[in-house]
Amino acid sequence: MFKQSMTTNNELLNNWVKEVASLTKPDSIYWCNGSNDEYQSFVEKMLETGDLSKLNSETFPNCYLHRSDQSDVARVEHLTFICSKEKDDAGPNNNWMDPQEAHEKLDNLFEGCMEGRTLYVIPYCMGPIDSKLSRCGVEITDSPYVVANMYLMTRMGTPALKRIEDENKFVKGIHSIGDLDPEKRFIMHFPEEETIRSIGSGYGGNALLGKKCHALRIASWQALKENWLAEHMLIVEIENPSNEKFYVAAAFPSACGKTNLAMLIPPEGYEGWTVKTIGDDIAWLNMDENGQMWAINPEAGYFGVVPGTNEEDNENAYKAIQRDAIFTNVGLTDNNEPWWEGRLDGTPSIDWKGNQLEEGNHCAHPNSRFTVSAKNNPQYSELADSPSGVPITAIVFGGRRSELAPLVYEAKDWNHGVLVGASVGSETTAAAAGDIGIVRRDPMAMKPFCGYNFADYFSHWLSFSEQSDNLPKIFHVNWFRKNEEGFIWPGFGENLRVLDWIIKRCQKNVDAKEMPIGFLPNNNDINTSGLNISEETMDELFAINPDQWLKEMDSIEDFFKEYGDRMPSQLFDEHKKVVDSLKEYSSD
Ligand code: GTP
Numbered sequence: 001m002f003k004q005s006m007t008t009n010n011e012l013l014n015n016w017v018k019e020v021a022s023l024t025k026p027d028s029i030y031w032c033n034g035s036n037d038e039y040q041s042f043v044e045k046m047l048e049t050g051d052l053s054k055l056n057s058e059t060f061p062n063c064y065l066h067r068s069d070q071s072d073v074a075r076v077e078h079l080t081f082i083c084s085k086e087k088d089d090a091g092p093n094n095n096w097m098d099p100q101e102a103h104e105k106l107d108n109l110f111e112g113c114m115e116g117r118t119l120y121v122i123p124y125c126m127g128p129i130d131s132k133l134s135r136c137g138v139e140i141t142d143s144p145y146v147v148a149n150m151y152l153m154t155r156m157g158t159p160a161l162k163r164i165e166d167e168n169k170f171v172k173g174i175h176s177i178g179d180l181d182p183e184k185r186f187i188m189h190f191p192e193e194e195t196i197r198s199i200g201s202g203y204g205g206n207a208l209l210g211k212k213c214h215a216l217r218i219a220s221w222q223a224l225k226e227n228w229l230a231e232h233m234l235i236v237e238i239e240n241p242s243n244e245k246f247y248v249a250a251a252f253p254s255a256c257g258k259t260n261l262a263m264l265i266p267p268e269g270y271e272g273w274t275v276k277t278i279g280d281d282i283a284w285l286n287m288d289e290n291g292q293m294w295a296i297n298p299e300a301g302y303f304g305v306v307p308g309t310n311e312e313d314n315e316n317a318y319k320a321i322q323r324d325a326i327f328t329n330v331g332l333t334d335n336n337e338p339w340w341e342g343r344l345d346g347t348p349s350i351d352w353k354g355n356q357l358e359e360g361n362h363c364a365h366p367n368s369r370f371t372v373s374a375k376n377n378p379q380y381s382e383l384a385d386s387p388s389g390v391p392i393t394a395i396v397f398g399g400r401r402s403e404l405a406p407l408v409y410e411a412k413d414w415n416h417g418v419l420v421g422a423s424v425g426s427e428t429t430a431a432a433a434g435d436i437g438i439v440r441r442d443p444m445a446m447k448p449f450c451g452y453n454f455a456d457y458f459s460h461w462l463s464f465s466e467q468s469d470n471l472p473k474i475f476h477v478n479w480f481r482k483n484e485e486g487f488i489w490p491g492f493g494e495n496l497r498v499l500d501w502i503i504k505r506c507q508k509n510v511d512a513k514e515m516p517i518g519f520l521p522n523n524n525d526i527n528t529s530g531l532n533i534s535e536e537t538m539d540e541l542f543a544i545n546p547d548q549w550l551k552e553m554d555s556i557e558d559f560f561k562e563y564g565d566r567m568p569s570q571l572f573d574e575h576k577k578v579v580d581s582l583k584e585y586s587s588d
């Protein structure tokens with residue numbers, strides 16, 4: 001059904017496609033042009049094969065449901081490898097395999113894997129096509145679902161191919177669904193070769209190779225060599241009533257609130273404030289000649305957590321997915337609308353596996369996802385397409401911590417901020433296969449995504465303080481602190497109250513309390529007017545337990561020591577300062 005729409009004169013690309021085809025033996029090869037007609041033709045094809053089904057076209061026009069294999073619903077960190085030449089370059093934070101051994105293993109798995117299928121070539125550009133900060137890649141896949149998702153998530157097709165032909169350079173990504181056997185599932189990265197090979201999974205982060213594999217794992221390695229940063233961060237634009245604009249980049253681990261913060265709607269009392277989204281998952285940060293950090297969002301769409309999305313907590317996301325969206329692993333209502341836990345209306349009827357919903361079962365999978373173009377977001381910022389990106393005022397780290405971490409605090413300076421980021425702990429979520437709710441160290445929310453040794457990554461972060469005295473201020477937030485009644489802080493739109501304080505700190509408009517862990521807001525400096533929250537509750541949100549913190553600092557030190565001699569001593573110096581000050585504080 002597909003016409004051969006284009007090929008290329010670029011020898012590098014042509015030879016590579018031929019080489020992959022001679023290994024995988026597809027019946028045909030199709031080069032994607034990225035047009036809307038092409039997207040629709042892929043949708044039609046998947047409706048025929050049953051890969052997609054059409055949702056209620058009156059209420060959810062041009063929306064589709066994809067049910068994945070039941071064993072293939074999340075990222076698989078234990079099957080994700082960094083295959084650098086030197087094991088130490090991958091570091092204790094990554095699984096490592098010798099590149100030659102990995103290629104041999106993968107050659108066996110890829111051999112003939114596309115027989116009877118079409119090989120799709122997807123040229124894509126991460127970042128605005130005309131930005132010098134953007135980077136191109138080509139993904140080869142045998143999955144029409146991957147093609148359709150890449151269409152929504154990246155700038156792909158003819159314009160990307162043109163840039164690749166001009167630059168004669170691209171990240172190579174090879175993906176095949178394989179036979180979905182979890183024993184034969186691997187997501188392997190070869191940073192020195194700028195190559196990704198992924199087999200056996202169709203799930204987002206494992207299969208949409210532009211996203212975590214390229215824009216974080218390979219890009220973080222490139223960023224180390226070229227003095228920039230590739231981060232698991234949202235980018236949000238905040239305009240106050242004086243029409244001053246601020247750009248905040250925030251790193252929270254998977255399923256810990258990036259999409260929600262990026263799409264925030266100002267709460268009551270914040271009339272005159274405007275919040276717009278630049279990006280919801282990945283930021284590439286570059287420093288200019290004045291030492292100012294600028295960020296671009298390399299993506300063009302959102303692959304977001306569906307459960308919990310509703311018009312009260314995240315109306316922008318809710319509106320964005322009313323049309324032109326692909327839903328993966330949600331349930332259905334009795335009138336063929338998508339349904340998920342947290343949707344406020346509709347009668348759930350069929351679960352994500354396609355069975356009649358039974359009481360006690362999840363209707364949607366906890367890691368069910370929507371894929372949608374960023375332009376569907378009512379608060380999409382045009383600056384997401386700006387070649388220079390946006391100037392970053394503040395960097396925010398955060399995690400999901402039911403205890404310990406206060407609502408917000410500010411790092412004392414950049415190097416202390418690097419300690420704060422490197423120390424992030426967070427409870428695991430359904431975004432990755434494995435246990436849920438276990439606190440683990442997730443430095444800068446990059447544990448699953450840093451393509452090289454964390455010790456070198458921390459050194460790289462620290463190195464910026466020697467290069468600029470104009471760096472963003474660094475903060476830490478925790479929306480997830482709990483008491484007997486559940487989450488203490490209302491979160492979502494109300495998080496603007498915390499961003500408001502962060503911005504005031506950046507403008508030097510408000511004092512703060514110096515504590516061992518950083519600067520905390522003075523009483524009443526977080527605007528709670530109109531919020532039904534007592535002073536005692538605010539105290540609870542900001543309570544610092546020095547003994548608990550000293551234990552935390554011990555566990556952080558143990559974690560750092562796993563990285564041995566490569567760890568920058570500055571980080572231990574910063575660590576010691578906090579510990580000494582906590583000891584003093586606790587003996588007062
Ligand atoms: P990835 O796409 O996996 O990187 O996740 P993300 O960081 O973008 O997470 P997302 O915004 O999708 O949020 C994940 C879950 O956290 C959803 O179920 C949200 O409803 C919930 N959540 C987000 N923000 C808040 C908040 O401020 N408070 C509370 N209590 N829950 C939140």
Ligand code: SPV
Pocket residue numbers: 075203204205206211212253254255281303431432
């Ligand atoms: C995450 O897990 O952090 C995601 C989803 O954003 S995935 O693209 O699958 O990595």
Ligand code: MN
Pocket residue numbers: 232253254255281
């Ligand atoms: Mn993510």
